[in-house]
Amino acid sequence: MTKTAAVIRGDGVGPELVDAMLKVLKASGTQVTFKMCDAGETWWKANGGDSLIPPETWDIMKNADACFKGPTTTPGGIGSPRSVAVSIRKAFDLYANVRPIKTIPGAEGPLGAVEHVCVREGTEGLYIGEEVQLTDDVVIAIRKITKTSSRKIAKYAFEEAKRRGYKAVVPIHKSNILKKTCGTFLEVVEEVAKDYPDIEVWEYHIDNIAMQLIKNPQMFDQTILLSTNLFMDVISEECSALVGSIGMIYSANIGDNYAMFEPAHGSAPKYTGMDKVNPYATILAGAWMLDYLGEKEQSQKIFKAAEQAISEGFVTYDMGGDKKLSEVADKMVEIMTK
Secondary structure: OOOEEEEEOOOOOHHHHHHHHHHHHHHOOOOOEEEEEOOOHHHHHHHOOOOOOOHHHHHHHHOOOEEEEOOOOOOOOOOOOOOHHHHHHHHHOOOEEEEEEEOOOOOOOOOOOOEEEEEEEOOOEHHHOOEEEOOOOOEEEOOEOOHHHHHHHHHHHHHHHHHHOOOEEEEEEOOOOOOOHHHHHHHHHHHHHOOOOOOEEOOEEHHHHHHHHHHOHHHHOOEEEEEOHHHHHHHHHHHHHHOOOHHHOEEEEEOOOOEEEEEOOOOOHHHOOOOOOOOHHHHHHHHHHHHHOOOHHHHHHHHHHHHHHHHOOOOOHHHOOOOOHHHHHHHHHHHHHO
């Protein structure tokens, strides 16, 4: 049976990146049917409402086998809707936000080659968006941590380490200060670890690992970095610099029955229509989606084409190159179809 994927083109540079991604995916020989749909600030400004996602897009996503989200802009300020990504994660219980961090030869970062995976709990923490004004002077944000969600993300991290043959899971926390929230998260990770005796557990405080990733980045090779929603949002951004640019970081939001794939970066509106930004994150996120949908051969074809294109110098400005977005996509198509 043909699989279907809902595709959100997004805001800013999103549409041109998604178009490039679809061009490359189709060149791989994919049989997936892509269903285009709207979401993001551009749609919201034109239509209004309390959500960045229209009802018809929800219908398309619910009837698809997976979703691809191009970069979207989230408006700020009191009363504005929550982000597209957070909304989709909550709706489909996509509790595992996963970002592989792996240097591709020819696109080395400033501190040498690295290989690890960032695993982020994607449904709770401060990202529930619950804030309360207690007085004219005091506003608080609620950080929600549950044993249930901590257990699910911990199990995912250990299973991912097992699948990849990695040596350790690295839970990142601040339980010396946040004794109940981080304490609960860490306690659950330690419980889950008992089922995986061959995988080590390296505990790190959030501030310490932020320093260690710069001082000793290779120390975390072949490990899974695991943390709560906000902490890993920040740390995974730091890790993206280790491979030269967030424009190289593809990501997935994975639940038990559904997944949403996206580049890790934002919509970069100042570069809209300039054919400039790095398309690798978007294209490789699309390739990962094909793997999820059962097209492992087509997925690997795209990853190999990316490696070859990079080895031949097809990189954009953020990686020290001079190639355009479209030139990178065209090169990958050429590699796969010659």
